Amino acid sequence: MTRIFYLGGHFVQFRSQFKKQHILLISFLLPVIIMGSYFAYRSMAPFGQNSLLTVDLGQQYIDFFSYFRRTLLHHPSEFIYSFSKGLGGEMWGTNAYYLWSPLNLILIFFPAAHLSSGVLVLTLLKYGLSGLAFAWLLTKTKLQTGIRILAFSTAYALNGWIVANQLNLLWLDAMIILPLVVWGLHQVIFARKFACYICWLTVMMLDNYYMAWMICIFTILLFIWQLPLINNWRERLWAFSRYIIASLIATGISCIVLLPTIYTLLQSKGTYTNNHIRNRFEYNPLKLLAKLVPGSFNFNQMPSGQANLYVGMLMMFGLGLYVLNHHINLRQRILALLITIFFILSFCYEPLDLLWHIGQFPVWYPSRFSFIFCFWTILLAATCLQKDFQPEKWQLATLLIITLAIFAYVETLTVSYINNSQKLIGLGIAIISIIFLAIPHAASPNLNNLLLVLITVCDVSTSAYTALNQISYVSQTEFGQYTTALNNATTKIKNSDHGFYRIAKTFMRTKDDPMQSGFNGGDHFGSTIVPSLPTFMGAIGQPAGDGFVSYDNGTQVTDSLLGFRYTMAVIDPNRSTPFLPLSGYRPDWNTQVPVAVTNNIGIRKNKDTLPIAFGANSRILSLSHDTYDPVAYQSEIFQDLANSPQPLFEIQNFNQVDFQNVQSAKQITGTVFQKEQKSAGATVKLEFTPNSNDSYYLTVGPNVKDDASITVNNRHFSQYQTYRDTIVMNVAHHQKGQKVVITFHLKHAELWMQNVSLYRLNQQAFNHDLKTLQRSPLKLSHASATTLKGKVNIKKDQGVLMTTIPYDRGWHAKIDGHPVKCQKAISTFLALKIKPGTHQVTLHYRPPYLITGMIISALSLLAAFFLIKFNVRHQ
Incomplete structure (x- = not known):
């Protein structure tokens, strides 16, 4: 049966030269x-021995x-909450951005050390499904046969966006689902059918809400175009x-993910939303x-650059010819032109970009x-470049003139991502494409169809290869050896201790190593990290930023407070490079109890730690962060917890200071040292001899790293x-009477000794304060990612059960079976007011608004069922 479908202002009759499935x-x-x-x-x-891992993918x-x-x-409970995310964090909203793609199930079949092979398979699958989805749309609409x-x-499958963003695997599903949503929208508008649109828009929202937002905006533009x-x-x-009804139902069905995710975003990534929009x-x-x-x-185009929108010369010419094609509805062509201009403005006009x-x-x-503009361009090209479409001479001449003008302009630009060979190849393909368009299809239909495919495939393949050749990647050996070493070390610890604890280390491949190997750590890099955690970690002297924390610069105090019961350090740094890259130096770990050695990693046990929850003085609830000195802040926290008047750190003087090629100074911290001879090396040497075996720590401001090693x-x-x-x-430990020389080597003409x-x-x-706090540990009888149960004996001078679980409204607490309100201590951690005596404590995590989201999703599913069933009866 011959079917006729109307789109783009004219009828297209379906005549297949190949079987549809082929x-x-x-x-x-x-x-x-x-x-x-x-x-x-x-x-x-x-x-081979390379991998696809690069930048964020790696x-x-x-x-x-x-x-x-x-x-x-x-x-499975870690899909809701994980203590591998920094010191602990929700995962429901995080997974909604990173991991809810059903295609990720493929990765189950690849062991940890060979996960990069799984990534390659997954990448190829998404390239293939993108092509399949667009082909399916064309067969359904009968725009092409x-x-x-x-x-x-x-x-479509090899457009400039997907090639530039193949490392962002979490976004690529949008390429696959977009054509399906577009077909579903067309069914809603013209066939009055809802199932396809509701289904695929829901899938997109569940898969990745971020890309779904963009597709939702496009559905508005597409509706206007129709x-x-x-x-x-x-x-x-x-x-x-x-x-509107179908879109709202799809949104409602997705609420089981969307509502908790929106809450998570408002607590994390959403706090950075730009409230000042500039008209520029x-x-x-x-x-x-x-x-x-x-x-x-x-x-260089990754951190900042222009939109990646290359789809091949024929497709871009098809966009231009669509606007010029008088066989297509004039109003639709005008709308298409306006939508195209809207896209172009969105790439560079700040309010639209936001x-x-x-x-x-x-x-x-x-x-x-x-990627949506790439889809839009190819869709218009497919609408215009029909078998019976023959461009007029003036149209081809217009294309040629515009092409020559564009390449002439590009020749005047100085950009690092284009060379002369690319310009010549591009111009050559453009001219070949114009010649192809000038040849009537009727002259040789089969040859014409084949040339259309060959020109396009060669064009986009050349573009993809050229672009990817300019990117470097992590080797499989580097990834595999590091992963194996880290997994072996953490497995040793887990096999010997089944309790609840954190692990610290002084080497790092990425800040998500804890998630890689499944241990509780202090590192994380992700867009949904709550701002209070980086703020706290930075305040106690750790590297931190808007989207990450890294526990590389701990002290005995922070190790104890945060419960780092085990430590891992490289035994022979020279033998480890580059597979165990160093990220810290902790001589204060050398006196800890050795546990094991594996893959050049030494494992030690720290006996001076606190559990995940312990009894503390109520003073901690009123402590504010009013100092920029990280060691002073650490001392204040510990003193308030233990109700102790004795500061934990004492400032020390250097025994000798040596200046080479810089001016002398009586005071080190705050001084700006300048080279006396600009071309010669310069150093500032700080010497001291410890008069005890205690740990010695040096504070260094962030500006120093740019100007000195x-x-x-x-x-x-x-x-x-x-x-x-x-x-x-940490610069010294157990080194009484041994001289320590700290040297700052100037990288530039001057050095500001910030906070040194x-x-x-x-x-x-x-030791005194630690012993005080160790009197009342929460002795866990059950510990999982979402539930902690145990018994605690609170002393008379304690009124708080302090935890080092980052505060989150999703945590719910019961003491002796009665619900209690969770408090926030140090503007970061969860704490409970508690009376002296022995108590049973239960902490349980449930994503905020998850229950509400489930109810809305269920009701929306019911609404979708009745809408579709009612619609079928009235077709």
Whole structure:
């Protein structure tokens, strides 16, 4: 039976040269073969010793994938909350952004050390499904038929956005689902059917709310574009009503994820939303013309740059010809032109850019919505470039003139991501494409169809290869060896101690190592981290930022407070490079009890720690952060917890200071040292001899890292380099009478010795306060990611059960079976007011608004069922 479908202002009759299923299969396989061949050529695992891991994929997502695999197989409760996320954090909203793609289930079949191979398979699958989804849309709409479909589906699957963002695997599902949502919307508007649209929009919202927001905006534009095809305003209002109702139902079904996620965002990422929108262009829109050259992308375009929108010369010409094609409804062409202009403005006009990105400027990867513009361009091209469409000479001449003008302009630009070869290749493909368009299809239909596919496939493949050749990647050996070593070490600890504790280390591949290997740590890098945690970690001298925390600069005090019962350090740093990159230096761990050695990692047990919850003095509830000195703040916290008047740290003087090629100074901290001879090396040496075996710590302000490198006794001080607060460095422990020389080597003409001071830990005072706090531990009888149960004996001078669980409204507490209100201590942690005596305590975590979301989702599912059933009866 012949079916007729109306879109783009004219009828397209369906005549297939190939069986539909064959075209769909090839549309999937073609991008897979093209990109798979490239990955094999680059020796990407499993084809060789390289990997696809780079930037965020190598520094963040791969660890989340490992967490996903482990949690799904062994610890499902960690899908709700995990103590591997910094000191602890919700995961329901985090997973909604990173991990709810059903395609991630493929990763179950790849062990941790070979997860990079799973990433490659997953990437290829998403390339293939993108092509399949667009081909499916074309077959359903009958815009194109037969082998011609492959030109448009491959251009979509290998567009400039997906190539530039293949490392952002969590976004790529949007490429697959977008064509399905578009077909569903068309069904809502013209066929009055709801199932497809509600289903796929719901899937998109559950899969990744961030990209779903962009697709929702596009559905509005798409609806507007379709208005001229609806006969009268009454029908348009009914169509609009159907669109709104279906969209609201899809949103309602998604509330089980959306509501808890929105709450999470408001507590974390949403706090950085831009409230001051400037009426300005972020860059000259003409710079976008450079992106019309094949392969116009490199590493420098990741943090900041223009939208990646290359879809092949024929597709871009198809967009232009759509606007010029008088066979298409004039009002629809005008709307298409306005929507295209809206997209272009969105790439560079700040208010529109923020609209697409939910009110926040992207941190790296600008114009994240440009995949929709790629889809839009190819959809219009597919609508215009029909078999029977023959461009007029003036139209081709217009294309040629515009093309020459664009390449002439690009020639005047100085950009790092385009070379002369790319310009020549791009111009050559453009001219070939114009010649192809000038040839009548009727002259040789089969050859014409084949040329359409060949030109497009060669065009976008060349662009993809060129772009990816400019990116460097982590080797499989580097990833695999580190992962194996870390997993072996943490497994040793877990096998010997099944309790609840945290693990600290002085080496790091990424800040999500705890999620990679499944242990409770103090590191995390993710967009949903609550701001109070980085603030606290920075205040106690740790590297921290808006989206990360890293426990590299602990002291005996913070180790004890935060419950780091086990420590891991590289035994022989020279033998470990580069597979165990150092991130800290902790000689105060040397006197801890050795536990094991594995893969050059020494494991020790710290007996001077506090449990996850313990009895403390009520003073801690009123402590405010009124000092920028991290060691003073650590002391204040411990003193208030133990109700002790004795400070834990004492400032120390240096025995000798040596200045080389800089001016002398009586005071070190706060002084700006300047080179006397600009071209010569310069140093400031600080010497002291410990008069006790206590731990000694040096504080260093964040500006120092940019202007100096530090050595301790001629050994490079290993330090994680990204931090914004004053950090604490352990420079001596158990070294009484041994001279310690700290040398600052100037990198530039001057050095500001910001907050550089030396402190000694008063071991006796610390031991006294620790013993006081260890009197009332919460003895756990049950511990999981979401539930902690135990007994505690609170003393008379204690009125608070203090925890080192980051405060979250999702935590609910009961004491002796009675609900109690959770308090926030130190503006960071959960605490409970409690009376002296023995008590049973239960802490349970449930994502805020999860129950509300479940109810709304259930009601919306019911509404969808009745809507679809009622609609079927009245068709």
